Amino acid sequence: MARAQRVIGVEEHTWTADLRDALLRFGGDDTVNLLSSREQTDHRLREVGEERLARMDAAGVDMQVLSITTPGTQPLPAAEAVPLARDANDFLAETVKAHPDRFAALATLPTPDPPAAARELERSVTELGLVGAQVVPLTGERYLDHESFRPVFEAAAALDVPLYIHPGQPLRTVRDASYGGFDDWTNLNLATGGWGWHVDAGLAALRLILAGTFDRHPALQIILGRWGEMLVPFADRADLLSEGNKTLQRRVIEYITGNLHVTPGGVLSHRLLTLAVDVLGPGRVMYGDDDPYNGMKGRFGGAGGARAFVDTAPLSAEDKANLGHRNAERLLGL
Template sequence: MTLIAIEEHWITPDLTSALKALPRPDESLAFNEMGDHRQRLEDLGEGRIATMDAQGIDVSILALTPPGTHPLSPGQARRLSSAANDTAVAACEKHPTRFRALSTLPMSSPEHVVDELVRAKEMGHVGTMVYGRSGDRFLDDPVYDEFFAAAAELRQPVFLHPQIPTDAVRDASYRGLGELTDLALATFGWGWHLDTATAALRLILRGTFDRHPDLQIVLGHWGEMLLFWLDRADSLARAAGLPRTVSDYVRTNFHITASGMLNPALLTHTLSVTTVDRLIFSTDYPFQHPTRDEIDSFLGHLTTDEDRRKFTSANATALFGLDL
């Protein structure tokens, strides 16, 4: 059984340096320095492949680690997005049976986003990864509508990945508990996921999928909590004057991946909201690192061989147009 993982992170030393040099660096960069994360993130060769082999992963779809180039100035974002996309393609060309890649885009320079998306697609990128905002500009801002139109037309799925909430939100909700606890609460413990679910909801409420019905979004971490609150979120459709419920958009325009959270209870709930055709495997490497035994045990909770085939490879192959 082929196993494809679609959210496998990496970074370049140049991007790390640029992000750390910002007047107020993203505090979540600290996670890249924990243990051997930095070494693993920068490795696009034999070390990463050896880990894949140990886990039983046949193909990794490489995705730049948070916060990507989003916090950078327009000029820096254009330069480093282009360089990162070139680097990822070079790794894929060197290891064509093991790697594919999601592009990164200069979202702080909206007028250049589509050009880089098109260039990345032409080079072989199979989709793109973005975050819920760039600076103070939300992803649903009308300035990005041309990007979503292009992503839909080019059949480039958009992975909407977590990022740390704004300082204003952190001041209001995520501070006062101690430095380390504050950061954990604002990131992997809660804030990352709530922030991403809100960004996804804003795209729906803005009418993005009514304008671009072929647009496909990927959410990690079993839907970033959104799938667990759809009974309430559905009421927003009426308030926003949408033609469909939020649940309907989720079932038709969103794919959901595991991000290494191999909890069968999360799988069960997700399947109560959407179908197995919308689920995709990922490990969120190197931040989650399930063993082969843990992966095999989890896959046993999918009840049929066909469901396992969809989750492990068929859905990713179809969504990203993979030629393996």
């Protein structure tokens, strides 16, 4: 059996105690209250030393591309978000510096202040050596395609770094209308990891396409977890939006296949991998385990699970290497 030379996990999370405390104080995302702030999860998020390295070794992961867990600093007031994002990115840079062969990192951005977010992206890349940024779909009630966020995308394009769109909670009105009516846990899970997160993240990427983001920045690249957050698997139908469209320079499916990359984001499914490769090609799929949440581990959850997922993928030896590490190396400059 052909084996990947390396395995790089592209969606792997951490945070700082100060950011956790601010999110709990200001609210805005129930997953922080009910999931990430639990003692064991909080510890695993903040720990970026020997325990994490041991967990990586056990799974067969050679490198993690760290990012601040959802929702980052995006639900916070701008006056809080800007310094906390800066501190978090300094923390990421220090973590990478301590283990440069095991970690890289994506910046978190204070999108409540878009010009400051653009400046922080530039600082994170040019001064700290981070390899891109992670954002969530919403800041308040504004999706990423809102014109106020254009400085962020201009900065990413100028720096030639990708943006990873990670799910965040849908709008409260949407949660109440579409994901409510059950017990509290079911409501939360339906609105987040069970369904709503992924609809919203895919929608955020689709809105960027329709808003002309990739016409303004043709080379800009976006990453989505969960094999494309419902957008990539539904690409053929989403292309219906091309019909009669007088503003876009390309068909919708051309943006999907030319400006998007995907990871499993912890959903270790060869069936969904095969679909993503069919839509995007083997050069746009990368491994990602959603550590420390571990996603939907399935039969790949034991020792060596990450490497086993790559090694047993229904791909050629070359494309297993692409999935395992080469695509991440090319896109992120690792």
